[in-house]
Amino acid sequence: MRSLKRERDRKRRTRTYDARDRYEWLTTKRWYPLARVVFLLAIGFTALVLAVFSIRSAWHTTTSHAPGAPTSSSHPPKDKARLATSLLQENVLSNQTHPWRKTVILLSIDGAKPQYLENGQMPQLVEMGIEASEVAGDGNNGIIAEYLQPRFPTLTFPNHWSLLTGLHVESHGIIANDFTIAPPLPPPSGSSGRHFQYTDPLQSHDGAWWKGIPLWATAERAGVPSGVMHWPGPPRLSTGDRPSLFEEYDGKWTMEKRENKVREWLSLPVQKRPQVMCLYIPVVDQAAHAHGPDSYEAAQALGAADGFVATLRNLIKEFGAEHLVDLIVVSDHGMTKTSQEKLVYLDELLDASLMSEVHTKDGWPSVGLHFKGNAVRQQELQQQAEAQLRRSLLSGRAFQVFKREELPEHWHWRNNERIAPLWVVPKLPWSITSREEMRKFGGRYKPIGNHGYDSNEPDMAAIFVARGPSFKPRKSIKGPALVGWHNMYSFDNTEVANLVAEIIGVPPDVRAPNNGTKGFWDQYLK
Structure with a gap:
């Protein structure tokens, strides 16, 4: 027994000496330091990959994803920070050359009414709304409403804020283009006075006047970058919310300058590129006020606005993003012809x-x-x-x-x-x-043309046209088939904010309450 034990001890010492000899031999080689570094890096990288996959697996059990993401969960996140991470990290797609995320471009053409579409004055817009995916070959579908129901009063600032917040005018507080909070009521907290005047940024840019949460703020709170170009509203809410990108209204901007700004935004890196863009053009409203809604000048303005729609569609194609970007075109109200004989003093x-x-x-x-x-x-x-x-x-x-x-x-x-x-x-x-x-x-x-009348008047009706990868084919819309230039019934403009939120994937339970209808867009979206 003792001899066997001595033999085992001798062999163990021999193995130890052999290993030590081999180690000393390795350390004498010139390539040994580099090999040692590579070996340690490989071990560290393997450990990091395993850790990332473990965290990602745990995250997927608690987080929902925006439409279009590779996976989804039936339980939307309650925590806004987690929602922001979900929307930013998980919904990364591609335009074949760069990372991309689902994007919505919302364009408002001030003063455009359905008659302009029906009588053929905006052919690009009508084509966008009725063109089916099998015709265009891009997998997208168009939708065009008979009309969009504006809020009373049918004025620019009240309706543009209803479009963004989904609120009735009495709820968001921009009750006219100009108004006064008269004594004994106090002025809005933090405001510079009692009078709201839409043409004066000292008043109209004061966030204290504006109630409700616009869709760009909804997006930002979910971690989704937004851009606002000339859209009526403040650059910052009283709550501190602000869009990532903001262009103050400038009446000197040409259509070309607007095009270049959109191209600039689309060219930004994915982390900074706005996924919600709110764009505004006033040319139709301006021409119709000055010359009348049926004038030559109004027709020229309609052509310019229609051309800008075509420009936006071409920009989307230029970036290879037809399967990533939904384009929605609306207006705030219509327009009617005034008369020198129809005045009340x-x-x-x-x-x-x-x-x-x-x-x-x-x-x-x-x-x-x-x-x-x-x-x-x-x-x-x-x-x-x-x-x-x-x-x-x-x-x-x-x-x-x-x-x-x-x-x-x-x-x-x-x-x-x-x-x-x-x-x-x-x-x-x-x-x-x-x-x-x-x-x-x-x-x-x-004014030879005007608005502001009862929102049920046909001349006050607004427009709604949309096209993109998020919309179902027309044949899937419930109800009897619609014949003619529209394929959707009329609806209130308080539904638009929820549409954009649905497309970019912000769940209803984390949006601010509004006057939109729950589930309204279910039958229209994929």
């Missing part, structure tokens, strides 16, 4: 003593009246003015008179104290003015 409806007691007038072409004095005095003056206005109604039907609490329910425009207590609302195509205002106009009512 407010200073002829109210006597001089009452006109002198008016503190401020809100809105246009409707007029909201705030009166001077304390609350009791204001109430007395309001009652006197209402009585005089209603007597004038007996002589014609050019306008309507409403106390705030009596404004039509379908307008969703009375449950907000920013709305003046008494309103004179013209019927289409009448306009409210005054002798004083006409003197400023040189005796002739300047």
